[in-house]
Amino acid sequence: MFDEQRATRRGLAFGAAGLLALAGCSTGDAAAEDQVHVDEDAGVEALQVEVLETFDHDATSFTQGLQLAEHPEHGTVLYESAGQYGASDVRIVDPGTGDVLASQDLPAEQFAEGLTLTDTDLWQITWQEHTAHRRDPVTLDVLDSVQYEGEGWGICYDGEQLVMSDGSATLTFRDPKTFEATGTVDVTLEGEPVFQINELECTGGQVWANLWQTDQIVRIDPATGEVGAVVDATGLLPAEEAGGADVLNGIAAAEEDGTFYLTGKLWPKLYLVEFTPAA
Template sequence: MSTTTSPAAQIATHHTYRIVNSYPHDRTAFTQGLVYFNGFLYESTGLNGQSSIRKVELATGKVMQSKTLPQQYFGEGLTMWQDTLIQLTWQSGTGFVYDLETFDLENDFNYVTEGWGLTNDGNRIIMSDGTANIYFIDPVTLQQMSQVEVKDGTTPVVRLNELEYIEGKIYANVWQTDRIAIIDPVSGRVEGWIDLTGLLTPAQASGINVDVLNGIAYDAAEKRLFVTGKFWPLIFEIQLVAR
């Protein structure tokens, strides 16, 4: 006779971090979405009247290219799909598709929830809306295909925000916390937690209006993990440390 452990009873692993490198980050950027590609970060910033998409040189933090959204839109999550960038907005129910090279607007699309985080797994666009739900979207039609509820044990994990798909798992900022959830995209189970408490020191935060941790990007070729926050002066490259 054998027994198996139900997914709800499986305990999530816990990690802290080691800082590998830090890079300059624009202190005026209210970071909502972050993507790494070919030595650059592509970033979506929020707030009405300040929302944008931008191409940023990782090493220097220099903004190489940017496009400002119209005043009525509050920029949110961002992902790269083939030769485009796809961006959500918060409460407008509207997303935008841009040419990766020129930032020219190619298309827009609609959704019925709020727009928070965005990533993709190579086959589907993956979206969060501030609840415990993760939505899977067809990259061609940009229509919802399915969804899964994220739980830690039996407890729904709400306020899921910025997303990054890393080696088969969804990493998600949990808004207003210093934690990132590592999520199984099939079951929605939280398999691990990353505690980033103290990542930005009081000295680094002094004198500026820093906001919450938000922003995850991954360099798959070099296996580098980058994190930052809204109005943060730095982007950190980190390695996970089991706790």
């Protein structure tokens, strides 16, 4: 069914100067005061979400990382990292049904965060345990574990280097083989720092990032750190389905250029969307 659907498809938590620094925890849609409004003369694209298709998603998954890929046994799948202490895992998911096809638990004392696939490996990071696991993308087995400084939030691979967030306004570049840091870039919008950068997706030479505690996604130029677009996904999960759900988190480039899979922490739905100019 998923293959048939795919074949028929066509196709901010910020600093000063009116930008908000966020703290605390919320569920469902982020509060209106936490959202960033892009001025028409800011030179930044204001985008909205157009839903193309809706799929079931495991509502017990505290989604921290999401990536679409081909698996030799299961075909087109989503790799997903689910967080929380005592419940963290890495899983392979059927995007059409939400079924978990395979999974491996993390130690109870580790809180899973983002994950990404390189040409040969699956990297999964942890929140405050300073540990990244290099996994076999077929079996999910841990091949190696390395240590890093600071917190781990999101991670993606641009074809040459890993890009990692830690909740600050800085992205760190890492070697995809050793995980050693190779450089950083500060993320800004019109010269102001952008904080709370969370789950990441590298595609088309850009980095798309969820902003924790908001219903917004930003597009970042990794060469300069400049934000070129802000996506408002407010209301993506309908209110009648948001009971028990946490914030928007989880972005994966889909099969067609310009389309993405979006979900959230403890969300019962996964959405195939495209980003269009805001009305």
